[in-house]
Amino acid sequence: xxxxxxxxxxxxxxxSVCAIADQFPDEFRITAISANTNIDSLRAxxxxxxxxxxxxxxETESVKLQGEHTGNMKVFSGSKGIMExxxxxxxxxxxxxxxxxxxxxxxxxxxxCGKTIALANKESLVVAGEIIMExxxxxxxxxxxxxxxxxxxxxxxxxxxxSGVRRIILTASGGPFLYASNAAVENATVDEALNHPKWxxxxxxxxxxxxxxxxxxxxxxxxxxxxxxxxxxDVIVHPxxxxxxxxxxxxxxxxxxLGVTDMKLPIxxxxxxxxxxxxxxxxxxxxxxxxxxxxxxxxxxxxxxQLAYDALDAGGTAPAILNxxxxxxxxxxxxxxxxxxxxxxxxxxxxxxxxxxPASLESxxxxxxxxxxxxxxxxHNAIAA
Ligand code: NDP
Numbered sequence: 001x002x003x004x005x006x007x008x009x010x011x012x013x014x015x016s017v018c019a020i021a022d023q024f025p026d027e028f029r030i031t032a033i034s035a036n037t038n039i040d041s042l043r044a045x046x047x048x049x050x051x052x053x054x055x056x057x058x059e060t061e062s063v064k065l066q067g068e069h070t071g072n073m074k075v076f077s078g079s080k081g082i083m084e085x086x087x088x089x090x091x092x093x094x095x096x097x098x099x100x101x102x103x104x105x106x107x108x109x110x111x112x113c114g115k116t117i118a119l120a121n122k123e124s125l126v127v128a129g130e131i132i133m134e135x136x137x138x139x140x141x142x143x144x145x146x147x148x149x150x151x152x153x154x155x156x157x158x159x160x161x162x163s164g165v166r167r168i169i170l171t172a173s174g175g176p177f178l179y180a181s182n183a184a185v186e187n188a189t190v191d192e193a194l195n196h197p198k199w200x201x202x203x204x205x206x207x208x209x210x211x212x213x214x215x216x217x218x219x220x221x222x223x224x225x226x227x228x229x230x231x232x233x234d235v236i237v238h239p240x241x242x243x244x245x246x247x248x249x250x251x252x253x254x255x256x257x258l259g260v261t262d263m264k265l266p267i268x269x270x271x272x273x274x275x276x277x278x279x280x281x282x283x284x285x286x287x288x289x290x291x292x293x294x295x296x297x298x299x300x301x302x303x304x305x306q307l308a309y310d311a312l313d314a315g316g317t318a319p320a321i322l323n324x325x326x327x328x329x330x331x332x333x334x335x336x337x338x339x340x341x342x343x344x345x346x347x348x349x350x351x352x353x354x355x356x357x358p359a360s361l362e363s364x365x366x367x368x369x370x371x372x373x374x375x376x377x378x379x380h381n382a383i384a385a
Contacts, residue, residue, distance in 0.1 A: 002028050002271070005053075005085050007106055008097035009033035010041040012202045013120040013146065016263045017095050018045065020271060023279060028271065032085040036102075039065075046073070053088055055081030082106050087113040093271070095146075096121040099204050100327050101368055104128055108361075111141045118270045120146040122221045123327075127320045128364055129224030143225065144270040149218050150225055151266035152244035152257035157226070160249070168228060169246040169254070170218050171238040172297060173198045175210040178239060182301055186341035190333065193340055198241040198261045207330045208304075211343050212297060216308020220319055223312060230312045235305065237295045242284065260284050303344040311351060316358045317367035318351060324371035325350030332379045346378050 004021070008014045014033075021028040034055040035042040042056060046069065055076040056062050062077030069075070076084040079102075086094055086109050094110040095118045096103050103121030110117045111132065119125070124132060136143055145151050149170045157165070176195050177185045193210040194203060201209070208214035215235050222233050244266075246256040259265045265282045299306045304326070311322035329346040332338045338346070354371050357363040 001026070003031045003090050003092045004028055004095055004271075005032035005034075005088070005091040005093070006030060006095045006097060007034050007082055007085065007103070008036075008099065008121075009045055010035040010038040011097055011099065012200065012205075013097035013263060013267070014095075016267055017097065017118075017271075018049070019264055020268050021049070023281075024277070027277075031090045032088055034082045034085060034098075052090055053085055055085050057081070083109050086110050086115060091115060093118055096124065097146075099123075099202055101127060101323065104364075107132055108135065111135045111139050111143075114139055114141060116142045116144065118144045118146050118267070122147055122217050123323055125224045126217050126220040126323045127368070128359070128361065129220060129319070130359060131361060131364075133224050133227070144273055145221070145225055146263070146267055146270050147218065147221060148259075148263065148266045149245040150221055151269055152259075153222065153226060153247055155257045155269065156245070156247040156255040160247070162227070164249050164251075165226075165228070165232070166248045166250050167232045167234055168222055168226060169248060170215060170222060170233065170235050171241070171243050171245050171294075172212065172215045172235055173209070173241045174237040174239050174297075175212065175214075177210055177301075178237065185301055186339060188340040190336060193333070197239070199263075203334055204327070204330055207333060207343075208326070210340070211304040212302035213304035213308060213326050213343070213347075215297070216305045217323070219305075219308055220312050230309055235297050237297050238293065240289065240292055242289060242292055258284060258286075304347060307344060307347050307351065314351075314356065317354075317356050317363050320359075320364045320367040321350050321354045321356065321371045322347060324368045325354075325375045328372055328375035328379065337379055338382050342382060346375055349378055350374050 006014050006017050021030050030049040032053040033051050036057050039061050053074045059077045062075045066075040094115045096107055097120045100123050104124050104127050107124040194206045196206050219233050241261045242258050243256045246254050248254045260282050311318040325347040329343040350371050354374050
C-alpha cells in the first residue's frame, strides 16, 4: 500500500490521481490533500477519502474545517500548510499537481525530505530545473514525470543508453488555433482559447496550450528531466494526440509511445513504476485511427514557443522571467483584461526588460517577483490605453 499526498487535489490532475486511487483501492491510500480556495471540492474529497491531513490556503476556512472534523484529521493553512503535508510520516509519494510558480517550493521541499515525487507541476522545472535536478541527485530522490509527453519519453528510454539518444521529439496537438488565421488568433476569446480539441485540463495549461507556451515549457522540462541540450529537443505538431512523444536514436530508429488522451495513463505508469498494471479504461483502438499526421509548429503564429527556446538558451533567471510573465499574462487574459495576442508580447517585453542574473534560489525568487511587478505595469497600461 503506497500512501500518497496530492498537492492540488481539487484540480484536473488531482482528480485523475483520485480516479487511479479509486481504481486500485488496495494499492493506494490518499493520506494528505491540499486545495487553494476550492473548499467545496476539498470537503467532498475529505468525505470520500478521509485523509489524515489537509491543507487549505485560507486561515478562516481551515479553522472551520478543523471544527467540522474533530477526529484525527489535521488541517493546515496558509502557503506553509502545503509544506507541512510533505514531510508527514504517513506520506510515501508526493504528487505535485499544483499549477504555476506555487509548485516550485513544494517540489524542493519534497526532495529535501527525501520523498519520491510524481511531478505534474511543470513550472517547477522551468523555473529551477538545474537546481532541482542537482538536489534530487544529491538526495537520491526519484522524480517521476506525469506530464504525458515526458512520461512517454521516459517509457521510450527504458533499456536505452543515454549515449544512443540523438534527439527527443515532443508532440503538440497544436491547440484550438492550429488552423486559425493570425487575425483570429490575435483576438481569440477566452472561451475559444479554453476549448482545447483533445485534452480537458485546468484553465492555465489550456491557455498555455493555445499559445504553444505549454510546449515551450515542456522543452524546458525535458531539458532537465532527461539532461539533454535544447538543440536535441524538437517539437512536432500531431493534431490527433495519439503519439504522446518520441525518441530518435543514433541509428535512425524512432521509438514512440501511443495511447488515448487520458492523463490517467501516464499517472498510473508513474505511480506503479517499475511495474505495469492492467486497466480497462485506457484502450486505444488503432483500427479506428484513419490517419496520424505530423507537421512543424508555426513559430510566427505562436511566438511563445520560440520565446521559451530563447529563455532556455539564455539560462540564469531568464526561464523564471519567462514563466512569471506568462503566468501574469495568462491570468490577465482569463480575466479579459488583455487580448490573446498580448500574451507573447508581454512575455517578450519581460524577457527584454527584467534584469537577468545567474541562477540561484534567491535570484530565481527575486526574478519571479520583479517580473510580476514589471508585467503588471504593462497590463495596467494596456488596460488604460
Ligand atoms: P488546475 O488549475 O486544474 O488545478 C490546480 C490545483 O492547484 C488546484 O487544486 C488548485 O486549488 C491548486 N492551486 C492553484 N493555485 C494554487 C496556489 N497558489 N497555491 C496552492 N494551491 C494552488 O491545474 P491542472 O491540474 O490542470 O495542472 C496542474 C499542473 O499539472 C500544471 O503545472 C500543469 O501544467 C500540469 N499538467 C496538467 C495537465 C492536465 O491535463 N491538466 C497535463 C500535464 C501537466 P483550487 O482548486 O482550490 O483552486
